[in-house]
Amino acid sequence: MNTHPSPDLISRYATGDTDVDEATLWAMEAHLETCADCRDHVTAAIDPGTQDLLARVAEGVSAGIATGPAPAGPRRRLRRTGVAARVLPWLATAGLLIGAAVIFERLFPEMPSLVLLLAPVVPLLPVAAAWSRRTDPAWELVASMPRTGLQLLLRRTLSVLAAVIPALALAAWGTGHSPALWLLPCLAFTAGTLALGGLFGIDRAAIGLTIAWSAAVVVPSMVTARLPALLSGGSWPVWAVLTALLVGLVLVRGADHRRFGAGKG
Ligand SMILES: [Zn+2]
Secondary structure, eight states: OOSOOOHHHHHHHHTTOTTSOHHHHHHHHHHHHHOHHHHHHHHHHSOHHHHHHHHHHHHHHHHHHHHSOOOOOOOHHHHHHHHHHHHHHHHHHHHHHHHHHHHHHHHOTTSOOHHHHHTTTTTHHHHHHHTOTTTOTTHHHHHTSTTTTHHHHHHHHHHHHHHHHHHHHHHHHHHTOOHHHHHHHHHHHHHHHHHHHHHHOHHHHHHHHHHHHIIIIIHHHHHHTOOOGGGSGGGHHHHHHHHHHHHHHHHHTHHHHHHHTTOOO
16 A cells, blocks of 8 residues: 555544455555554544543553563573574584594594595584474574574584584594595585475485485495595595585575475475
């Protein structure tokens, strides 16, 4: 409603006429929020008895606010604690896996590197846990905030990577692997999870990629006792290009996350 509502409509609105359709009511209320003149017209159109009642209610509410307890502060800490409590067990699991991979590598130096084989998928489940609609009790609250979507997803993902990457770096340093062979696959798979997550939900994308990588690469490598070519020295440019493409895709398709929030989960 760009122009002011007619005096007739204002008086029907003020007297609670039930014949006014919903769309007109919405437009009317949206207009009233921005137009002081029309608010005055509505006030004038309300009958004196109701005006009296409204004045008394307003007085009561003001008195209640003045004497009541101070409003609770923002509940940021609580929500953060909720996310942390959900993610920490998964981060601990990731840490244990990395530790076990290092021990395995020390004990069986002739076997393919478990540190390199696990690096791509180690951050995926903590990322899924940080962003699962199913396990987030504050989901509805988060979904209604303007920061929901890509920005919040990236922040939570970076927090997970900030914990996982140093652990992987330590493991790779201890076992003598080049950073390009664990860091780039790790980033590529994380970006792949976010990209696919926009379509299927982050948790499904993370679980799907973890299973696919384990079945297609980890198990065959262990069975044949050979590290695949894609985790050997010459493969890093492929991983670099793939990572750049997937990060670009995530940023371009940011609207997917805005639309689904954490995914359809
Ligand atoms: Zn107006």
